Amino acid sequence: MVDRVYNFSPGPATLPVDVLQQASKDVVNFKETGIGLIEMSHRSKEFMGVAAETESLLRELMDIPDNYKVLFLQGGASSQFFMIPMNLLGSGKKATYLNTGTWSKKAIKEAKLFGDIDVAYSSEEQTFNRVPSQDEYTVDAASEYLYFVSNNTIYGTQFPTFPETNKVLISDMSSDILSRKIDVSKFGIIFAGAQKNMGPAGVCIVIIREDLLDKTPENTPTMLTYKTHADKGSMFNTPPCFAIYGVGEVLKWLKKQGGVEAIEARNIEKASLLYDCIDGTDYYRGHAEKASRSLMNISFNLPTPELEVKFIAEAAAIGLNGLKGHRSIGGCRASIYNAFPKEGVEKLVAFMKEFEANNKG
């Protein structure tokens, strides 16, 4: 077996080795039942147990209040872009969006199919290198909700604190859920694709306040109505069993690490190592404004695109994988979610210093 490489991929992203090894056993023979996890009826008591434990761990780790439902849905965060306005808006209804990157932009496009969308802030003209502070936008009094993306995977920005509003607050937390302590009770809906901070691709977690389940317009397809899944414990139809199992295993691992507060401290430590390296030289330039920096995705540039190509290739050659930036902004990006080990960040920082010394030109 080849040594494990450090995988800086933005998602699907590196998972804890313990989780991979447990999955390796369970897919073939789950808990000595003689049936593999991936061929087991979703209505078996074993799989119902997996789903229940996964939900219960998420509730515990995020301290989710009882008046919220936790749903395991398919179609990725991209399906929430239309499901949210489809369930909460309708002719004549309004919502406010903060446009801070590719994913909010896509969400705005879909929302416009279902209502009157007010984009109260956009950093698009600054290549999305920042998120707004509270005084940089106003929420229309007629809005049903305020929507924002807490962490922008591509541009490496993150809301350091959340918008304060008396409106229903909705957040796409795909790339920073469980990475820092939050107060769920401030939100109407939190959703996140699992494949960055929570598990394998194939499931999207939706945490929704119960009163929002009754707002869906008539004639919405059954599968697209939140209440369908809330009423059936996400088993209205066959759920993505393996992905739900994978999330459960990641949550068990996270609990062993000390939970969200402990991982948050480690995330700050890991990101600081990288930002200190970037700030210590003019050779590397961070994409995000300092006040908007993400602890999860660190997007940066070298002096020239040619040096970036060389940097990415030489890094890969020593087991630092997936450092290429997103095609929409180029450059480099290090995604260092919860499960990314500190040793990998240290190795990257050492390599960055060495590369700079060797390629000053």
Add this chain to the structure above:
Amino acid sequence: MVDRVYNFSPGPATLPVDVLQQASKDVVNFKETGIGLIEMSHRSKEFMGVAAETESLLRELMDIPDNYKVLFLQGGASSQFFMIPMNLLGSGKKATYLNTGTWSKKAIKEAKLFGDIDVAYSSEEQTFNRVPSQDEYTVDAASEYLYFVSNNTIYGTQFPTFPETNKVLISDMSSDILSRKIDVSKFGIIFAGAQKNMGPAGVCIVIIREDLLDKTPENTPTMLTYKTHADKGSMFNTPPCFAIYGVGEVLKWLKKQGGVEAIEARNIEKASLLYDCIDGTDYYRGHAEKASRSLMNISFNLPTPELEVKFIAEAAAIGLNGLKGHRSIGGCRASIYNAFPKEGVEKLVAFMKEFEANNKG
């Protein structure tokens, strides 16, 4: 490790042991890359290779013509119930449905949200114990398409031959895809959730004729438009990577078995063993009319519900698992998809004879 049990579950369903063992290796370290399959970027050359090979094997095994797209979608077959009419109908448009079980009934309910639905045949009053022959229904001249479910998992019925029509023919083949040779060119859309005959839960395969991609009404959400996924090779957003991989491994296994024709012969042989047992006594009664019998799901009853409970429990005790019928009709059901071994059917038949002898009353 406990011996493997015979798993008669209707889905998620038994998978080939070779597939489970390969998955067990690949989740931890895919092809010696030092990265596990379930933590690997969907845009990595390795995963792009997995997806391309899966599609290519499906095209080869089903002999799919070049003017059809193969899509890997999420949301299960249940999401196709609304996506099909959402993409192909609209105000004033009509479609014809054959109602032969729970899944067609659910599809009809969703279709009614998008057009004028003509139910040309229904066996609901006979507890869905049969499918119609060609002369038992007519398709309205104004219909955009004719929709049917080729195999009814719950009731154990199956269309022995397919409807002939000059309309676009659409079939839900969730529980018998790849179990028998079919002529794809007769169909407009074939779709199937993977978790019965093709792999783990979490992906739905849609095979769609290209001319149908241009019929979607304006203002359909991006993720719900077939063309979105067709244009992006099912990578518009993060796909359900593990489930696609699992389908690919099952297809490799199927090819090694000799392909669809070889597996069809074996499916006929397996089902005959069970039906011969049922027909050789009055103790067991098959639910389906003989001419409508399914080769995949065999639903049957014993003289009393009490005996059925005893039968299911005693079977489970000797490693014959998952024989309980669906809650909507009760009784017993043996699901014997492609990957279910003949030895398991032989063991069930032996047990059925023994149980009858011991419980004649």
